Amino acid sequence: MxxxxxxxxxxxxxxxxxxxxxxxxxxxxxxxxxxxxxxxxxxxxxxxxxxxxxxxxxxxxxxxxxxxxxxxxxxxxxxxxxxxxxxxxxxxxxDRFHVAKLYRGGMDNLRKKEIARLKTELAEEEHKKLKGVMWLLRKNAKDLVYEELEVLERLFKYSPMLEIAYKLRNDLTDIFDSDISKSEAQIKIDDWMDKAIKSGLTCFNNFLSTLDTRMCEIVNYFINRQxxxxxxxxxxxxxxxxxxxxxxxxxxxxxxxxxxxxxxxxxxx
The missing domain is CATH 3.30.420.10 (Ribonuclease H-like superfamily/Ribonuclease H)
Incomplete structure (x- = not known):
């Protein structure tokens, strides 16, 4: 109506x-x-x-x-x-927040698989030390305190690929938070895509496919940040x-x- x-x-x-x-x-x-x-x-x-x-x-x-x-x-x-x-x-x-939901979801899926793997491979006491990593991974990296950084460092020691995904996700968020033009954003996102592909990770595949088909509408955000x-x-x-x-x-x-x-x-x- x-x-x-x-x-x-x-x-x-x-x-x-x-x-x-x-x-x-x-x-x-x-x-x-x-x-x-x-x-x-x-x-x-x-x-x-x-x-x-x-x-x-x-x-x-x-x-x-x-x-x-x-x-x-x-x-x-x-x-x-x-x-x-x-x-x-x-x-x-x-909308940039729908974009973020897609690439953050990719890393979150990897996190679930890696935590499930570590639960079967690590001793119970060592696995307990990773308690709360879901929230730490979702938290703004700039807001993490020393003890939280230690937990993530321990996690990344057991899962190097999760560390790579974490850095790639944060790098992409930094691009969207940057005060740059549409053309500058496209260059930076193209560089990010190259890094994501070379990393060998598959958790961002759906997002990479979306970038291939909808790059123009995604980077249009940088025109007026609507x-x-x-x-x-x-x-x-x-x-x-x-x-x-x-x-x-x-x-x-x-x-x-x-x-x-x-x-x-x-x-x-």
Whole structure:
């Protein structure tokens, strides 16, 4: 369901939520941000490319001109729909936090395999000394204290490949945290890809494949550092609304409830 298109922000965010926990009946939340103000534009019945494209195409021409960026996750349906509707007039950005989730997940998978291996190979007392490494590996390296660094040093002594993956992951995060241009970022990420491939590790293979196909949309982040974090924040509010209302499974009712929570009764007057 779509609301009255009174305006369209310079940034449109696309993301989905499941109406029912454990089910795949996703609905797409289309939101807009302009000067810090967040507006919900639509709740779409499904995440098909055709559905998303139909909504974006329905935006009046005069309002389309105000859109400069579309930010989404890595789903091809969202990306391709936005490109086909807006062409080169709009920058399509893959949200950096979805990017981070993918490459951090790769290292996390390696961590699980290595910890399982060490549990069978190390004496029980020695394995206990590695307690809590999951949180230490996820923690910002700059925030680690001496005792925590000692635990990681012990871990890396038993798993050199995990140390390589850890450094590669942190190097990539440093790139995204750097104040650099899109062209500089692409050079640095290309260098990172070369290091990841030469390392012989396979935990980043899925991410490397994504870089091969979606490098442009990923490095578009460095143009204005736009993210869809505001969409994630809205999704959390929607989840709270669903729980408060004992579940809302009707798309029209969901849109009305979200709009009421955000903007009061202006849509229905």
């Amino acid at each position: 779509a609301g009255k298109l009174l305006f369209v922000s310079c940034l449109i965010g696309l993301d989905e939520i499941a109406l029912k926990k454990g089910h795949k009946d996703f609905v797409v939340i289309v939101t807009a941000r302009d000067s810090g103000k967040i507006t919900i534009l639509a709740v779409l019945n499904d995440r098909k490319k055709s559905t998303v494209k139909a909504f974006l195409s329905s935006i009046p021409k005069r309002l389309k001109k105000t859109v400069t960026t579309v930010c989404s996750d890595m789903y091809d349906g969202y990306i391709n729909a936005a490109k086909e509707v807006f062409g080169e007039d709009v920058v399509v950005v893959i 993210t869809s974090g505001f969409v994630e924040g809205l999704n959390n509010k929607i989840k709270v609304t669903k729980r408060r209302c004992y579940g809302i499974f009707n798309v029209k009712h969901l849109f009305q409830r979200i709009h009421l929570d955000l903007n009061g009764y202006s849509l229905f007057t």
